[in-house]
Amino acid sequence: MKLYNYFRSSASFRVRIALELKGLPYDYVPVHLVKGEHKQDKYAAVSTSGLVPTLETDGGERLGQSLAIIEYLDETHPQPPLLPSEATERAHVRALAQLIACEIHPLNNLRVLKYLVHELKVEEEAKNTWYRHWVRSGLELFERELTRLPSGTYCFGDTPTLADCCLVPQIFNGQRFKVDFSGLPRTMAAFDACMGLDAFQKAQPSNCPDNEG
């Protein structure tokens, strides 16, 4: 398999974690978002949407959208599972993942921040406040959701799931923008537990071949 991705992209990071948790080898193909490589012809031939990541399967199918890719990996390589086996538990894990992927991260990606600055003429500090507002308020919702679910080592239970694949990149992202993580004990305990695992360490931006330090 080939993963077209960018070291600092949260959505890319989610998929790298899933690949590492499952012990699946893959070719790392960097697409430099800040240099605009996702908008150039070379990547257009790979991805019609121009978004990263794209997973190219061994059969040559090209799949987009990080959560769809992770579900695909979980269906085609079931061990270790990234979703529980019971339907309501699966729903809880997917909902946690979507709290991050649909409520937090879309407001903070590069093209949205660019629109704020270039089209709406938002100042640097107001842009950073926007960023921190959505991450902080979103993580507060996440914490409340964790609190109503059974406690465990990770976001849900005692093995990492799709929810952890989303949480960890979001925390990394928030750290770059100096988000306040206080008062989020369950969330940060899950994050710390994840970072104690080799899979999360190997997948992190600083260990990517295109990392710029």
Next chain:
Amino acid sequence: MKLYNYFRSSASFRVRIALELKGLPYDYVPVHLVKGEHKQDKYAAVSTSGLVPTLETDGGERLGQSLAIIEYLDETHPQPPLLPSEATERAHVRALAQLIACEIHPLNNLRVLKYLVHELKVEEEAKNTWYRHWVRSGLELFERELTRLPSGTYCFGDTPTLADCCLVPQIFNGQRFKVDFSGLPRTMAAFDACMGLDAFQKAQPSNCPDNEG
């Protein structure tokens, strides 16, 4: 089952479509977002996140996040299926759904529009331009994705899927803000095909008990 939802909420509309496609009866519990009922104690006792929709199962479990709810319905009531059976095809359908749920809709929901107006002091016209920009550019990506996939009556194949559950509410939303839908033939053909079905008609905002006309 009980669905806590709001007639005009896109995420609520997605779940109503899925319930109708599967022919599942449910109690409709309105939560008036514009009046702020989602932030009041009565709903806080139902939903820790305060987001709509929430599905309360017959077993009393409360599930959030529309895509997670629809996957739950598809797992517990498999007929008619809302996802194909083959793994790469499932990934394509999920990716289409997520193009809307993760790339378009989060930028246009009520709390984000409020933040633009109240915190960033964005004028009405610039807010509407923001809205139309993300819907239009997102639907252009959606159209390109449809074009690379096999043609069919709906977004993917000849039966409605999770992708159609997301597309139709997004088009409704865009219509309210007068988004330009020209040059999106595959997308709009799928929309029209959906609207020819009873399930989509029954689920639409104008047929909801809390519809205000």
